[in-house]
Amino acid sequence: MADWQQLVQSIVLGLLFSFLVAKLISVVLSFKEDNFSPSRSAPRPGIPEGPANDADSLIAEQGSIRNDSVPASDAEDDDDDDWEGVESTELDEAFSAATAFVAAAAADRLSEKVSNDVQLSLYGLYKIATEGPCSTPQPSALKIKARAKWQAWQKLGAMPPEEAMLKYIDLVTELYPSWLAGSTLKSKGREGDAPSMDAKGPMGPVFSTFVYEEESGNESKMDAIHAFAREGEVDNLLKCIEGGISVNLRDGEGRTPLHWAVDRGHLNITELLVKSNADVDAKVV
Template identity: 30%
Template sequence: MAEALPEYPDSDFSDDDLSPLDITFNKAADHVRKLTSSLTNNQLLELYGLYKQGIEGKCEAPKPGWLDGRGRRKWEAWRSLGNMPNEEAKQKYIALVQRYAPELAELSEHNETGMKEAWVAVSSMRKSPEPELVHNELSILDAARENCADRVTELLAKLPELRHERDDDGLTALHWAADRNATKALQAALDGGCPVDVADDSGQTALHYAASCGHVESTDILLKAGASLLKDEDDCTPLDLAADDDIRKILEGAK
């Protein structure tokens, strides 16, 4: 399970020195520690990225090495937020925590008026838009990451060139779907003609991602689609990076 938050540094500021937004943000962050056992890995990664963006702004940290699978996924969750302003990240973080823990709306009533007003203002500002609108705004990479198979199929049918769409690190829709174990989107991308053995900027294919993350289903889907056990720039195959014995058995059987 990924860590939702880093350790908090000791602060020299009291609540009196903080804005209502920061007070509520800190309250939400404190509560996340109580939720970690009930949240999925992807939910924790999303929280982690928003927290880091809210505290530090745009990700300028170097990308962790490929053997540090958990560190790489946390880095990607943060970096995917790009230039999102700190305040917007904090607002989204608060709204997300409240979605996972509705009782926080009640807890805020027992605090100072400023905190209560900040919580209400943020949650009302961040109501989810209509599902159809969200669906229509997703890029091919976002759709793959969020496991929106219908959107992947739709985009590839309209714009076949998106089969080769990459982010700044060379990740395609297949890489993102494999990384998140978004199996429906992964299959949709393959059915739409995305090349199965395309490599990112480090020579890693989607199979490297699925194997290093321990995603059995995604690994199986990619192998059935003809994925090869290619070497990356560090001379590592997906088998070399396999996260557990189940993945190793599947890959060894594909040799």
């Protein structure tokens, strides 16, 4: 009886041992398969790398194309700007010649005056050409002259400066068709000559003093050189220039001494400033 019990126990233990061994083997095989499977499939994620790289290359190529195209566009814009610069320079020269003629005309006190309406028209065009659209508040109704000038400027609205220059030149030409005679200036659409400072013969109308007259109270914003140019004090102005003061110095209103000389019709002051390399194309800023 005891022998049978031992036999049964041995069989049970053997079966149990076999089961455990089989279980262990299955675990080991499963573990090996798990380890080998990633190593065999590792290259698979690399398969799309080709297309991805191609996509990156395409993006880079497109970016390169866009970058290459930008300079071309910029080059075209630069070409346009160059042409515009040439045209603008010619127009500026013609406009400067017209304003110089106005200054010379103002110096001739024997010249016939033109109507206030024409003076105001020239004033408005001048302000648009040099400062742009009117942005200053309307003067008091008690300041009749200042209010009339403001209205002449304001009614031109947002007229482009180039158009204002052309109209200014055309108006001067309409008043005095021969004002360009004798000079070498050539502007787009017209050929003629700008008047020199030593031009002889009848001058244009005296409208500078009225047209460009500014309100009082700006003396505190001026340097001495501007006051001398405005008042026509040649000796004092010459001392300023010899003292090293820039002839292109701007006052509190953005005007240069040449602006004031032209404004007041001081031909001798204008000549002195021009000979001292004053910027004849300077605009009020």
